[in-house]
Amino acid sequence: MTSKTKLLHVVSVAAILASGLATGAQAQSLSELEAAAKAEGMLTTIALPHDWCGYGAVIEGFKAKYPGISVNELNPDAGSADELEAVRANKDNKGPQAPDVLDVGLAFGPAAQAEGLVQPYKVSTWDSIPDDAKDAAGHWYGDYYGVMSFLVNTDLVDNVPTSFADLLKPEYAGMVALAGDPRASNQAILAVMAAGMARGAEPGKAAAEEGLKYFAELNKAGNFVPVIGKAGTLAQGTTPIVIQWDYNALSARDTLNGNPPVEVVVPSDAVLAGVYVQAISAYAPHPNAAKLWMEYLYSDEGQIGWLKGYCHPIRFNDLAARGVVPQEVVDALPPAENYAKAAFPTIDQVNENKEVVVGGWDSVVGANVQ
Template identity: 25%
Template sequence: MPRTRRRFLTGTGAAIAAGLAGCSGAGGSADDGGSSGDGSGGGSGDTASGETYEVGHGDHRTTVDAATFPDKLFVYAVQTGWSNWGAQMEAFEGEYGVALNDDQRSSGEALTDLRNNAQDPTHSAYNGGYTFGILAMEDGLTQAYKPANWDTVPEKLKTDNGHMTATRRMTTTVTYRRDLYEEEGIDPPETWEDLRKPEIAANTQFQPPNAAVGLAGALSINNAYGGSLDDVQPVIDYYNEMKDAGAVFAGNVEQKFTKGEVTTFVEYDYTGLDLKHNADSIAEEKVGVALLTGPDGEPGAFNQPYGYGMLEGAPNPGACKLFMDFVLSKAGQRRFLDAFVRPIRAPELDMPDQFPSQDAYAEAEFQVDYQQMVENQDSIIEDIGTGVGLTGY
């Protein structure tokens, strides 16, 4: 889907980052938009120049040599059309001359592929849902690397051993066609109970729970109806009722939404806000984004962290470390904000006014014990899939 309303912002962010890097050739800050290097500071696109860069945090500080960089770096689930990775990919290639593979996978698909290729890794890092990365770590598939600015990440959203670090977080919301709701005389949804209305349920789309975004949606509904990580029957019952009423479980919703084929979908705040404010395919005033609670006010908006970890046997460790530093720099974190993705370093940045109010987040948002979630995640996904009759994973 085209993203043009804020194209100036994303382009300007990349230009500023490149400009800062050009000024940092004599040892600029890694927080300016990348890691400091000698020589010209990168940006020439010549990865065989022998230029070096200082990367890492604490005991993980080291020097990487551009002469070892590949033409293309493979990182799971770094993809155009999601989380503003397209802008990150473009900026990184412009600054360091290394392209990023456009890896169109969900977190679950990435983990499956990573496990299948554990003996001969094809990618240098995992990126995706944080708890999926913890599962990869527990399988012995990751290695330690603490990127520059690792100390700015909250303690509970990184592992002490440096294997997984959160870079951003998103919260489950409902995005709906405000104009079509008004035409049909339907009130905007305020609770998950509202989606059960036949006129809404028949045109609603959910993501399957084997993707991190779908799992977040399932946990949101489950919590709203009194469930827990040990009891997902509430969301199974809810999904079965919605499915019987015509709701579907699939990805790639935006085109159907802009055409009016789907009038309501459950994903993240980022997805709805980016669609509302950044896309030319639909007018801003036609899109509504809501944080929902349970029928009795229970929190119903799960806050899902996303992050990355370097993989054991990474084919291109030097370029991978540089990219990880790049994403966690302030410039990299600001690029997430351009698409309404809340970066992990959000307290250090100015947040766009278009986000829902902090009061709305405070009322609806919740987190879980992420270690318990890791322990239960595979069974949760399997139980929901089996209980609702979902296939394909």
């Protein structure tokens, strides 16, 4: 194992998540599961952009491994709240608009469980998923994490900002955007908390309140652009600076391939890590295909697929300890120091932040992000 790998895999997700209670569904025979999934013939996903965590290649890998199962992709740009609403809206619908599986922000997993929107299932690699990164019953479990960063178009930005404090400077007028609607997008909701943490507030309610004040100031100064930032809007100059997860920023950098040139910066005043979780809809029209999808995602192949997309998979420690991560993948990863100083909010802190940000964005900031 390289020294870089060692540095990366020491990052702990301890204290991120609350534990579940009951014993959940156990993984069944993979051959039986595959046969049942192929009989269903389809898997319906939602909110999986192909440039997010390498999902394009991951989906193709799943289809190649399990021919005969088509993947129906719903609304790739949906936020976590939109995913839960799609489950609610399609409880009695067994058609193509009903999602089978979810990939949502940490706060949305327990919320979906409490509402009865997800069903338990334990993948065959269950024991190598850290206990503090999963519901003990298997209703949801961590899939990957990254840290909040800035994606900067250096054709348009002369002085690359290195902190949230920098973004308030007059030179960034009309430049700064979020990568989602902070009333629905987990990525944007946590960007607000990161901004609050940059001002010294503790993760949770305090950072949410301070983060809303920060974005109100950013908006009043004319620096905030109420447009959902993407690689395309960054390249066009609509949003020259986008606040987003580092893995999305790095993927956008690769996609743009120097046109325009960009830099990815982890802000010096707040290194916030964000965990996402996987779950199966309680109303999945294709429950066996959903379980097989989970098995693929949590296999070594699926986990390394996410890693190739710059996302640190939840089983990274296990992969690194067994020496199964290809060296070229390790070499392409961001610097280890990006993660060594990262703060992992607890589930209570993430929930507190979500409630304050979603409830207060319109009244405090007043910018309608679209």
